[in-house]
Amino acid sequence: MTEGFTECDLTCSSPTPSVETLNAVNHLKLEPEQPIFSVLTGGMKEQERGEAHIAVSHPTTCGATSPTAASDTESGVFSVESELCAEHDFELDWFCGTEQKLICSRCATAGPCREHSVAPLARRVTAVRNQLVDVCEKIQLQALRIEKFIKQTLDAKEQKLQASASRAREQVLAQVSAAREALEEEEQRLLEQVQREAERVEQCLLTQRAHWNNALTSLSQTRSHLVHTLTHAADAQLVTSIQEISERAEEAEGVGDPCDTNQLNLNPACTDSKLLRGLWATALLLGPNAYGSPLLKFDERTVSPLLSLSEDLRTLTFISKKPRQAPPYDPARFDSWPNALGSLSMSSGTHCWVVDVGESGAFKVGVCYANLERKGSGNEARLGHNSQSWVLSHYDLDYSFCHAGKKVPLTLIKRPQRIGLLLDWLSQTLLFYEPDSGTVLYSVTHPFSAPLLPAFAVTDRSITILHR
Missing domain, CATH: 1.20.5 (Single alpha-helices involved in coiled-coils or other helix-helix interfaces)
Incomplete structure (x- = not known):
């Protein structure tokens, strides 16, 4: 792995090695996976074993240190100036791994570090x-x-x-x-x-x-x-x-x-175009305004006693048991059918809104005239069973479009989790679609003659008006 290193100059303050030392280094066999300093150490051990340590002069005061020009006998690289043990006046040529400090040989064998993990300094330096x-x-x-x-x-x-x-x-x-x-x-x-x-x-x-x-x-x-x-x-x-x-x-x-x-009269069929209608509907259904106005919520006054309304006025939940205490009388409230109306009146422009029907097995979503009957259990107040309302109805596994008591069965490929509605007043078009795929479920054109309100009914679980 040494071939990846770049060349560099090593400058040492010690004397130039002898000719024999250089010859010994030149005859070393380098293994590709062998660390470079280990190779140098092994090649120079025999040469250095016959060399004596350089004598050092001891200080006169205990604990003082004096410089020496010792060489690192195992690493093959000359070390910096050495110090003497303050307690034994021996060279600090051992290393205590327990206390992570330099010690002398007396400290390692008979001194305070005799039971510690110690090693010769040269070996430690090599490692x-x-x-x-x-x-x-x-x-x-x-x-x-x-x-x-x-x-x-x-x-x-x-x-x-x-x-x-x-x-x-x-x-x-x-x-x-x-x-x-x-x-x-x-x-x-x-x-x-x-x-x-x-x-x-x-x-x-x-x-x-x-x-x-x-x-x-x-x-x-x-x-x-x-x-x-x-x-x-x-x-x-x-x-x-x-x-x-x-x-x-x-x-x-x-x-x-x-x-x-x-x-x-101008024949309205002159503007009939499947291409234009498809592009127009797609732009509205998949555009940034597909979820309509954030102001659209359920009108609390219209909510049937069979339903509960969330605090944010966006979720209707069916109550399986009729509450003992009826809500205060209000002429706008449905008193028999589980209906509720939206808070937005529509008589011009284009409007979109999306309803999360989740796992509900029985619900209706659509529009109705504001003067739809609210009281009684007759068809006059039943969504889709009178000429005042247009709804998409789901009951069990059946989907249908209902108006004036007539049902148009719908075939859906999959059960939608959300249903979107689009009302375009100019073209008098009401369109039901599936927002995730943009698939049109049903569309109807009718000459609406009065303002319309979003209409809802639920008899299983809950439905929610969604906003982006």
Whole structure:
């Protein structure tokens, strides 16, 4: 593992090694996995065993230290100046692992550290150096792995990112371009169709206007002639003019009475487009306003005694047992059916809201006129069973659209956890959809004639009005 190290100069303050020492180092066999300092140590042991320690001078005062120029006999690297034991005046050439301090040989064998974990200083230095070499090698290997990761993985990821982002942009632009092109073509077609229909109705109006203006002129002339005959003709002349008067009257009756027809109105089918309706509905159902106004909540005054309303006025829960104490009387409250109305009146614009139906097995969601009957157990107050309400109903496993007592069965691929409603007043369209997929469950077009309120009913568990 030594090939990963870079060259460096080692400067020592000790004398230059002898020729024999250098020869011994040159003849060492380096193993790839052997720490570098261990190799140097092993090669120089034989050379250093015959060398004597350098004599040191002792201080005159106990505890004082004096410098020496000793070499590290096991590590092969010259050490810094040594100190003497303050108690025994011996060189501090041992290390106490228990107290983590330098000691002398007397301290290690007969002194206070005799029962501690001790080792010769040179051996300890060698171990520390080898450990340091291992740490440096690990750091170098880690650095190599990081460098490899940066060059191979991150660079490749960056190239892949650029390619993926470029493809994604092209895909978005292509899809938007296709949608824009189709929408522009559909817009042009519909506008031309509306223009043709408007020109047709305009021509009909001009024709009718010319016809009835001529008829009005003819009637005015006939009337003027008859009035003149009545006021100016002599009796004998008047009697002999009976035939002419009859002809004039018959001519006037032949003009007929004007009547309005559908030919004089713009045909709404001229704006019918599945593509436009689909794009419009998708933009509303999946857009930022799909959950509607955060002000929409349940109107507390309308909540049936069979239901409980949460403190935030957004969750209705069915009460299996009718409460003993009925709520205060309120003309707006449903007293027999488990119904409740929303707090938002709708008579213009476009409105969306989403209801979390969860695991409820029986509920209704829809709209109704504000004047829907609230009292009694008859169909007049039962959602979907009168001409005042339009609801999507779920009971057990059946889903259906209900209005005026008629049911339209619905086939759903999966049981929805949430149901969204969209009311567009301009097109008089009420649409039920599944928000998670944007799937339209049912839509109805009706000439709504009065403001509408969100309508709800639940006889199993609870339902909640959701807000983003």
